[in-house]
Amino acid sequence: MFYNTNPNQQDIYVKAFSPATLCVAISKVNLTVTPLPLVNNVTIVQCDEDSDGFSAFNLTIKNNEISPTISAKITYYTSLIGAEISDPEKLIPDPIAFTNTTAGSMKVWARVENTNSCIKIAQLDLLVSTTQIPPSFTRILSACDDLTAINDDKDGVATFDFSSINVDISSILPPATTPYSIQYFKNEADALSENNAIQNPSKYRNEGYPNEQIIWVRVESTADNTCYGISPLLKLVVNPKPVIEDDPEGTKIVCSNLPAFYITLESGLPSGIESTNYTYTWTKNNSFLSGQTNSTLDVNTEGDYTVVVTSLAGCSTTKKIKVSASDIATITKIDIVDLSAINTVTVNTIGQGAYEFSLDKPNGPFQLSNYFNNVSSGIHEVYINDKNGCGTVSKTISVIGVPKYFTPNDDGFNDFWNIEGINATFNGNSTIYIFDRYGKLLKQLIPTSQGWDGTIAGQPLSSDDYWYTLQLEDGREVKGHFSLKR
Known part of the structure; x- marks a missing residue:
């Protein structure tokens, strides 16, 4: 076995000799020594919120302490030998949520491999510490379902401010040898793994947790990550706003x-x-x-x-x-065109209501137009009804007309000739003059009488055309002719 005498890198030479040929060959070999990863043994203290000695650990939380080596690959194993030989049976597949298998404490190992494939093992001591937040310490915050541009007030979401609870938590914890931090999490898994901490507890919206949510708090040392307490101490309750139905009829x-x-x-x-x-x-x-x-x-x-x-x-x-x-209608004027081939009536009104109109029919049917066309001569009643139910007003009108003929044969139909649309109220002081075709005055009568029966001095006149002059009380004078038929 050869140990290099120069650090990190050294050249050595290999000499090969052939006895048969007496030939010699010399070759240079470069030896390079790559450093092992730097590793440190660490201790992770996790809180036990139910005092059973077991808790979930995020083994990666101290990766920077385990090895400061940049780009090092770190995997975790439940045995030292497993870490050394990279035994898949001992590999911890989810190091972010690893639960210790022995109560109270446990050792696991980190296999650190650098970019040169050099490996070194670090030991992790896992300690389970009973939470120092008593179970009786709870808080309930209530808010009303709110309304924002992207949220309606029926989805069970509101905005909460629970930043002030930090003071309450600090008051129940024993004095710490090192400063500690208080963080809030949406669920237990995040609190144990220290992932996805709530960034702004003063403006938290319970999105994804409608109507009611439990917030977990984690208190730990800022120096070494030691857990002082973990607890589901905060309950958020979103109270619904009253559901109100709109009126179907509107105004x-x-x-x-x-x-x-x-x-x-x-x-x-x-x-x-x-x-x-x-x-x-x-x-x-x-x-x-x-x-x-x-x-x-x-x-x-x-x-x-x-x-x-x-x-x-x-x-x-x-x-x-x-x-x-x-309101009921106020009739300002009724324009009547009569004594014509086509008589018309226009009813002019003012008022706050929505009005409809009828002629001679108090119960309708009504029309929206205030104009009536081809109105028969005679006395009529105009009705104006408020569609909103505030009442009906009416007014009697006169449409004057002249019959074109009459048949005085005592059958009860058209036996008398008279001007229509005149009574004691409307043009009652009018006068009618009847002439023969030669201009001889045959009869003078008032329209309020029964009319002319087609006789002179009791003697019936023959069928013929006769002329009339109508002098109305309103100042109009009308002339024309009509037929007597027998």
Whole structure:
């Protein structure tokens, strides 16, 4: 066996001699010595939260202490020989979550291999320490389900601030010989392996853990990673906001003309929900309505109403209700075109309501248009109905018309000729003059009478055309002719 006499690298020479030929050959061999990895034995102390002597260790947590060698490959084994020969039966496949197999303490070994394939073994002493956070030390934080741009208020997620609990934890721990850190984790596995610590406990959102989540705390030495305590001490509870249903009809309507008519505004709690489990605050046009604390509100005036529904847990939902006023119509003018081939009526109205119109039919059908075409002559009743239910107004109108003929044969039909659409109320002081074809005045009568029966001095006149002059009380004068048929 040859030991190099020069450190790290040395050249040696090999001489070969052949007795048969007496030939000699000399060859140079370069010897290079590569360094072993630098390794250190370490101790890892893990907390035991249930005092059974077993816990999960993250063996990689002290890799930098085990070997400062850059790019070293470190694998872990449950026996020294297994580490030396790289026995797959002794290999620890998941070093981030390794649970000791003997209570209280255990040794495992790290096989450190550098880039030159040189190997050295380090020993890891695993110690299980009972947590110093008592089981009775717990905290519960509650928050209401919130609403953000990427979150709705029904997903069981809210924002919590539990950074102040650090003070409470520090107060129950014994004085430490070295400073310690307090970290929070989403679950036990992360707390034991010291992975995925919650970075901002003052603005934590329980995403992925809706409605309720247990937060684990880990207290350890900042000097040597010794665990002082691990515990599921914090419970986060997200309370739901009250579920409020919108009104299917949208805007509510009150009637300005009916001050005794009230409508009921609903808070919107779904059917079957006990209303006494909530409190109610009502406002109108941003002003608080004193004494209104029920789940419903009776109103008779328009406005922007809101109700804040608050659960026993203090979570609130606001419902907005718009109440608009309607009213019966005010008729400003009715335009009538009569004494024509096609009579028309246009009803002009003002008011807050949504109106529909009918002619001579108080119960409809109604039309949305205020214009009536081809209206028969006579006395009519115009009806204007508020579609919102605030009432119907009506007005009597006169559409004047002249019959083109009459048949005075005592059969009960068209036995008299008279102007239509005139009565004591409408143009009652009008006068009708009837002439024959030669201009001779045959009859003078008033439209409120029964009319002309086609006789003169009791004698029936023959079938023919006759002329009339109508002088209306409203100042109009109309002339024309009609036929007498027998």
